[in-house]
Amino acid sequence: MQLSDQDYASYIQRHARWNFAVNLADLTFYHLAMSFIFGATVLTLYASYLTSSAVLIGLVPTVQSLGFLLPQLLLSRQAEQCAHKKSLVVRISIVERLPYLWLALLILFVPQMPRGLSYAILLLSLFIGTGAGGVGAPAWKAMLSKVVPARQRSFMFGLSSALGSLLGLGGAWLSRHLLATYSYPRSFAYSFILCFAFQVVSFLCLTLNREPVRRPERAPLAAKEYWRRLPRVLGRNRNFRRYLAARALVILGTMGTAFYMIYATRRFAVPDAFAAELTMAALFSQALFTPLLGWLGDRKGNKWLLELSTMLRLASIALVFVSPGAIWLYGVFVLVYGATSAMSISGFAMSMEFCAPEDVPTFAALDGTINAIPTMLAPLLAGWLVDLGSGIGGAAGQGLGGFRIMFGVAAILTVLGYAAIRWLVKEPRHEAPGVGVSAAD
Numbered sequence: 001m002q003l004s005d006q007d008y009a010s011y012i013q014r015h016a017r018w019n020f021a022v023n024l025a026d027l028t029f030y031h032l033a034m035s036f037i038f039g040a041t042v043l044t045l046y047a048s049y050l051t052s053s054a055v056l057i058g059l060v061p062t063v064q065s066l067g068f069l070l071p072q073l074l075l076s077r078q079a080e081q082c083a084h085k086k087s088l089v090v091r092i093s094i095v096e097r098l099p100y101l102w103l104a105l106l107i108l109f110v111p112q113m114p115r116g117l118s119y120a121i122l123l124l125s126l127f128i129g130t131g132a133g134g135v136g137a138p139a140w141k142a143m144l145s146k147v148v149p150a151r152q153r154s155f156m157f158g159l160s161s162a163l164g165s166l167l168g169l170g171g172a173w174l175s176r177h178l179l180a181t182y183s184y185p186r187s188f189a190y191s192f193i194l195c196f197a198f199q200v201v202s203f204l205c206l207t208l209n210r211e212p213v214r215r216p217e218r219a220p221l222a223a224k225e226y227w228r229r230l231p232r233v234l235g236r237n238r239n240f241r242r243y244l245a246a247r248a249l250v251i252l253g254t255m256g257t258a259f260y261m262i263y264a265t266r267r268f269a270v271p272d273a274f275a276a277e278l279t280m281a282a283l284f285s286q287a288l289f290t291p292l293l294g295w296l297g298d299r300k301g302n303k304w305l306l307e308l309s310t311m312l313r314l315a316s317i318a319l320v321f322v323s324p325g326a327i328w329l330y331g332v333f334v335l336v337y338g339a340t341s342a343m344s345i346s347g348f349a350m351s352m353e354f355c356a357p358e359d360v361p362t363f364a365a366l367d368g369t370i371n372a373i374p375t376m377l378a379p380l381l382a383g384w385l386v387d388l389g390s391g392i393g394g395a396a397g398q399g400l401g402g403f404r405i406m407f408g409v410a411a412i413l414t415v416l417g418y419a420a421i422r423w424l425v426k427e428p429r430h431e432a433p434g435v436g437v438s439a440a441d
């Protein structure tokens with residue numbers, strides 16, 4: 001039933017605390033679930049058992065990111081027109097979670113599967129799971145923009161990441177126990193099972209959202225007309241274009257993240273359990289920093305938060321260069337995931353600030369889909385640089401020349417990204433809302 005404007009505002013206000021709480025729980029348990037298969041440590045380590053190619057190892061985080069980012073425009077038009085976003089989000093979220101279950105079952109019941117086939121199944125499963133999340137992301141963001149007030153969103157993202165990270169410390173400890181106790185591949189199967197279990201809890205929290213029906217006031221566009229106008233949305237919104245370009249440079253600067261664990265293995269000969277210990281360092285960083293980062297994002301702006309992210313990442317790269325022992329990698333991961341948290345919070349919230357609420361699905365989808373390109377290129381470029389320079393340094397350099405080249409390129413791109421954000425992008429919350437797809441004719 002469609003509510004009047006007054007009843008709609010009253011409903012949102014009456015259920016604001018409830019919706020904040022259930023979305024906080026949803027995100028918290030989702031973060032906990034992913035701690036069991038942490039991408040930069042556990043998943044990367046699992047992939048290294050299946051292939052020795054740095055490019056193919058780098059393809060794992062690429063597929064995860066592409067799966068989430070690339071398909072976001074597919075349902076953005078439907079998300080704008082949908083009167084009840086939650087019903088769409090819930091259906092898609094079921095598909096998002098199932099691949100982690102079947103990965104675990106395949107590893108347990110077909111442990112002798114050829115490694116090339118296991119690698120292909122891993123990529124396909126990750127793409128399906130993250131792809132479903134990407135298809136549903138515009139509707140999910142639109143739902144959040146309805147039920148969570150703008151001045152609480154960054155804090156909610158930050159607090160959920162912190163709580164998920166605190167719980168994830170226990171998850172990482174358990175993951176360490178599994179990696180140290182059970183041999184390959186059974187240890188990874190148990191990690192995937194635990195990931196799926198807590199994703200189910202996250203899903204149940206998602207279904208508890210109280211979202212009122214709200215049909216869009218403007219007439220829906222036909223699919224052909226909607227797609228025809230998308231380039232004009234970019235053409236009419238200069239600040240949004242600059243933001244996308246600056247964010248692309250920042251994303252390219254993250255290229256080294258997927259290779260820190262492989263670097264530690266090759267340089268310091270660390271055991272598999274070290275992957276879980278680095279996960280714990282990353283989660284500790286997120287738990288420590290994200291509530292503060294979310295609070296700062298709400299008050300100082302998400303543009304400022306994105307600038308801070310680039311500085312933290314640059315500091316992490318510098319620390320990698322000078323680290324004389326494996327123990328220094330703990331500090332690297334604290335900085336890297338402080339930067340990742342700041343970038344994640346600003347990314348979730350900032351795309352909502354360039355436009356009016358009814359245009360959030362389109363702007364969020366454009367942000368995700370366009371930034372799929374640098375997200376795809378970053379780890380592949382990193383893997384190519386590592387493989388290309390693997391012989392540089394010889395025995396004395398332990399064959400780490402490629403890593404040093406890659407980290408140097410990442411540092412340059414990070415500096416360029418900071419400069420673009422700092423001096424070319426205006427804080428969107430201080431600007432007039434951008435031109436949406438309905439007005440871009």
